[in-house]
Amino acid sequence: GRDMLGTSPQGGKSKLPMQGVPQPTRDEVLKLPRVHISSHPVMAHKMTLLRNKNTPPPQFYQLVKEIGSLLAYEATENLALEKSEIETPLQSTTGYRLAGGIGVTPILRAGLGLAEGFRQVIPDVQVWHLGLRRDEETLQAMEYYNRLPHQVDLQVVYAVDPMLATGGSAIDAINILKRRGIPRLSYLGIIAAPYGLQRLAQAHPDIDIYVAALDESLNDMGYIVPGLGDAGDRQFGTF
Numbered sequence: 001g002r003d004m005l006g007t008s009p010q011g012g013k014s015k016l017p018m019q020g021v022p023q024p025t026r027d028e029v030l031k032l033p034r035v036h037i038s039s040h041p042v043m044a045h046k047m048t049l050l051r052n053k054n055t056p057p058p059q060f061y062q063l064v065k066e067i068g069s070l071l072a073y074e075a076t077e078n079l080a081l082e083k084s085e086i087e088t089p090l091q092s093t094t095g096y097r098l099a100g101g102i103g104v105t106p107i108l109r110a111g112l113g114l115a116e117g118f119r120q121v122i123p124d125v126q127v128w129h130l131g132l133r134r135d136e137e138t139l140q141a142m143e144y145y146n147r148l149p150h151q152v153d154l155q156v157v158y159a160v161d162p163m164l165a166t167g168g169s170a171i172d173a174i175n176i177l178k179r180r181g182i183p184r185l186s187y188l189g190i191i192a193a194p195y196g197l198q199r200l201a202q203a204h205p206d207i208d209i210y211v212a213a214l215d216e217s218l219n220d221m222g223y224i225v226p227g228l229g230d231a232g233d234r235q236f237g238t239f
């Protein structure tokens with residue numbers, strides 16, 4: 001497997017990407033507006049199974065989907081509704097249905113499981129795939145795949161990606177979505193590091209950010225600690 005502990009001997013030419021970079025504390029970022037961190041016991045239970053290094057890929061993927069469904073439920077609390085007249089077996093009544101125009105953007109690869117869980121809660125969504133890969137040396141995100149449609153008729157899009165580490169991938173993804181002119185954007189993630197959460201909230205103060213957990217910090221390699229390791233590799237078995 002890849003070295004993610006940040007303990008490898010330093011090569012002569014490049015230092016570890018997060019070495020010496022100051023990071024905010026959890027308490028500092030907890031004050032940020034529009035940041036929502038899950039506090040539900042079911043989420044805490046599933047997060048513990050997910051973090052465990054002995055959880056194998058099939059179960060890990062299943063947990064990512066389940067956490068994606070729980071996050072979708074939390075993050076859609078203010079979706080627009082429209083009235084819908086129906087007949088129950090007893091009488092007519094006025095109900096409500098989601099107004100529609102909802103999109104989800106999985107940031108490949110690791111966002112795929114989260115998007116799947118989102119769709120189990122809200123099946124009627126457009127799925128806009130976006131491939132971003134972070135260079136392990138520079139931690140810069142690079143776009144390699146983009147299936148965002150040019151005709152846009154959505155009211156809200158949720159960018160989903162399990163790990164908010166340096167925030168580079170999330171900031172770029174939201175920039176790409178903003179260029180499509182969507183009125184409302186949100187970010188959904190499983191684990192955030194204080195550093196990435198602060199950068200995302202400062203770069204995009206107009207979006208809501210929903211995460212299942214806020215961890216301690218990034219290590220010198222840019223991995224979240226305690227974290228869960230590499231979310232893409234653990235879903236797809238590519239160690």
Ligand code: PRP
Binds near residue numbers: 132222233
């Ligand atoms: C991981 C993760 C995020 C990104 C987070 O993806 O899924 O997309 O890194 O790091 P950042 O906040 O520092 O940008 P990775 O590039 O490893 O690709 P993968 O999903 O294909 O595994």
Ligand code: URA
Binds near residue numbers: 110222223225229230
């Ligand atoms: N991407 C991951 O998958 N895990 C981390 O800890 C950081 C980035």
